[in-house]
Amino acid sequence: MVVFSNQRLGPSVELVVSNDVAASMLQAAADAMRTRAEARWERELVRWLDERALATGRAEATALVDVSDIAWTRDHFDEQRWFLVDALARATLRSEHAPALERWRQMIEAHPRDSVQLARRWTWTTTN
Numbered sequence: 107m108v109v110f111s112n113q114r115l116g117p118s119v120e121l122v123v124s125n126d127v128a129a130s131m132l133q134a135a136a137d138a139m140r141t142r143a144e145a146r147w148e149r150e151l152v153r154w155l156d157e158r159a160l161a162t163g164r165a166e167a168t169a170l171v172d173v174s175d176i177a178w179t180r181d182h183f184d185e186q187r188w189f190l191v192d193a194l195a196r197a198t199l200r201s202e203h204a205p206a207l208e209r210w211r212q213m214i215e216a217h218p219r220d221s222v223q224l225a226r227r228w229t230w231t232t233t234n
Contacts, residue, residue: 108162110206112173112213114221121209128171129163131210132156134201139193147179148189154228161231173214175229178222191215 108128110121123131136155143149154176162169178186194211198204 108165108169108171110171110210110213112217114174114218115213115216119209119213119216121206121213123203123206125162125165125169127203127206128169129159130201131197131203131207132159132162132171134197134203134207135190135193138197138200139189142189142193147177147182147186150228151176151186151190154230157231173217174221174223174226177226177228179226180219180222180224183219183222187214187217 108123108125110123110128110131111117112119132155136152136159139148139155140152143152158171162171176186176190191211191214194207194214198207198211201207
């Protein structure tokens, strides 16, 4: 199982899905933004989502994907959040997991700017 969460908003917004559904959601998000990713942060987000999709698909234990895991930057938070929210909205149109993607999109859209951690770095599952 995989828990999509926004710890800042609390457990009432959590979404629990199977590993296969989570991997599909993460991959759908990455695919929806892949051709539009221009800035370094956007390309890194695509890579992070790709890696999380692969890792989630093979995970045996319960995994957590929290909105705060994303390496937001304070200076560009609004643009970054919009980039991801827009990609999830587009992914929702083509996915069999549209309701789950929509709930995840709402979690991200509701993430407050003041929750952005300074100097947050991506946590990579593989090295390149």
